[in-house]
Amino acid sequence: FHGFNKFFGEQQVLNGIDLQVQSGEVIVILGPSGCGKSTLLRCLNGLEVAHSGSLKFLDRELLDKATDWRDIRQQIGMVFQSYHLFPHMSVLDNLLLGPLKVQKRQRREAQQQAEALLERVGLLDKRDAFPRQLS
Incomplete structure (x- = not known):
């Protein structure tokens, strides 16, 4: 700016x-x-x-x-203040939705990046959890 x-x-x-x-x-x-x-x-x-x-x-x-x-x-990520995860999808699947559907990236590459980001913020163990299971 x-x-x-x-x-x-x-x-x-x-x-x-x-x-x-x-x-x-x-x-x-x-x-x-x-x-x-x-x-x-x-x-x-x-x-x-x-x-x-x-x-x-x-x-x-x-x-x-x-x-x-x-x-x-496609190159700028944004999380809204009132964010919502899709309740029928795991944390990992919620994270992969944009890279796979919008950016058309390969699943393996996108998943490696998503898991690295989850690990970075200490949430890798929640990758298969659903939103209702999170606080």
Whole structure:
């Protein structure tokens, strides 16, 4: 983001945001309720329309009217605040749904990555659990 602005009617909710995240970098966006955290993330994924500034991902300007958001969303993950897992699917199957159906990746590769991520957050032992079995 560079000089990024977003309005809801007359109310400016994002004002001149500058943010750069390097590949592989993990960041936290922290602030009180209503400060624009979710709006910022929704803009990054094309779920909200920006009003001015620049938004680049992999050196592509995303605010261009020709941006194919379906393509971009295959490369940017997002978990909504009110997330829901499919209750009839295991944790692993929920994690594999996007990579297999949207990205058309090979199951073996996607499963290895999903299991590595579960291990990273200490949940590998829950891979076969169903949402009702989780706290």
